[in-house]
Amino acid sequence: MTGLHRHVPVNVPPGEHYVTTRDDVVITTVLGSCVAACIRDPVARIGGLNHFMLPSSETGVWGGTTGSLRYGNFAMERLVNEILKRGGRRSRLEIKVFGGGDVLGGSAPIGHLNADFVEWYLRAEGMPIAASAMRGFSARRVRYFPTTGKALVRELAMRDVRMPLAEEAAYRSAIDHAPVEADIELFN
Numbered sequence: 007m008t009g010l011h012r013h014v015p016v017n018v019p020p021g022e023h024y025v026t027t028r029d030d031v032v033i034t035t036v037l038g039s040c041v042a043a044c045i046r047d048p049v050a051r052i053g054g055l056n057h058f059m060l061p062s063s064e065t066g067v068w069g070g071t072t073g074s075l076r077y078g079n080f081a082m083e084r085l086v087n088e089i090l091k092r093g094g095r096r097s098r099l100e101i102k103v104f105g106g107g108d109v110l111g112g113s114a115p116i117g118h119l120n121a122d123f124v125e126w127y128l129r130a131e132g133m134p135i136a137a138s139a140m141r142g143f144s145a146r147r148v149r150y151f152p153t154t155g156k157a158l159v160r161e162l163a164m165r166d167v168r169m170p171l172a173e174e175a176a177y178r179s180a181i182d183h184a185p186v187e188a189d190i191e192l193f194n
Contacts, residue, residue, distance in 0.1 A: 013151070018042070018057045021076035025054030025088045026152055033150045036162070037105030039117030041078065041124050041140065044102040044150040044157055045085055047094030053152025054089060056081040060116070061123035078123045086131075101133055102157050104148050106140040117141065 013032040018024050020040055024033050033055040035042050046053025058081035090096060106121030121140040128135055137157065139146065144161040151157075 018055050020057050020059050021081075023054055023056035023081060023085050023088070025052065025085065025092065027052045027092070029153050031152065033152060034148065036145065036147050038107060038109040038145045039105070039120060041103060041105040041117075041120040042148055042150075043082060043085060043124060044104070044148070044152070044155075045089060046100050046152050046155050047089060047098045048100055048155060049098050050093045050095070051153045052089055052092050052094050053150075053155065054085055055148070055150050055152070056085040058082075058120065061119050078120060078127065082124070082127055086133075096133075099133060100136050100155055101128060102137040102150075102155075103128075103135055104139050104146055104157070104159055107142050107144050107146065109143065109145050111143070 012030070014028070014030050016024050016026070016031055016033050018033055018035045026033075027050075029051075033044075035055060035057045037057070040057055040059050042055050042057045044053070044055045058078045059076045060078065062077050062079040086096075086099070089099070103121075103124050106117040106119075106124075108115045108117045110116075118141055124140075125135070136155075139159045142161075147160045147162060149158040
C-alpha cells in the first residue's frame with residue numbers, strides 16, 4: 007500500500023504508546039509541550055511511538071501503567087522494552103523524537119524540559135537520535151510509519167494549537183483527579 011490515505015491511522019493520546027509490525031499502520035499524535043519518541047528496528051520491521059507529558063518520576067505516583075506512562079522515564083522504558091520483547095534488537099534501533107514546544111509561553115518551560123530529558127535519556131542509554139524536531143514555540147502533528155521509519159511532522163498554526171493544549175489539559179486534569187490505584191487489595 008502506498009499513500010497516507012491507504013494506511014490505518016492509530017492515534018496515541020498523552021500517556022499512551024503503540025507498537026506494531028503492520029505495514030499498513032500510521033501512528034499519529036499531536037504534541038504541544040509533550041514529547042513523542044518514534045522507535046523502530048528496521049530489520050525486524052517493528053516500531054512504535056510514545057507520548058509523554060512530564061520528564062520523569064521515581065515512582066510514577068499514580069500507580070497504574072497508563073498513569074506512569076505520562077512520565078518520560080517510564081514511557082521510554084516501556085516502548086523500548088516492548089519492541090525488544092517482540093524481536094527487536096537494541097543495537098539496531100532507529101530513534102526519532104519530536105515535540106517539547108513552549109506553547110504556553112509560561113515561566114515553567116515544561117516542553118523544553120521534556121526535550122532535555124529525552125535527549126539526556128537517549129545519550130545515557132547510548133542510543134543515538136536519527137532525527138528530531140523539538141523545542142520552539144509551536145505544537146506539532148506527527149504521523150509515523152513504524153515499519154519504514156518515515157515521519158511526517160507539521161508545525162501547527164496558532165489557531166490549531168487549541169486542540170493539543172485542550173487534550174493535554176484534559177489529560178492532566180483526569181490524572182490529577184483519578185483515584186490512586188493500589189497494588190494491594192485488603193479483605194475483611
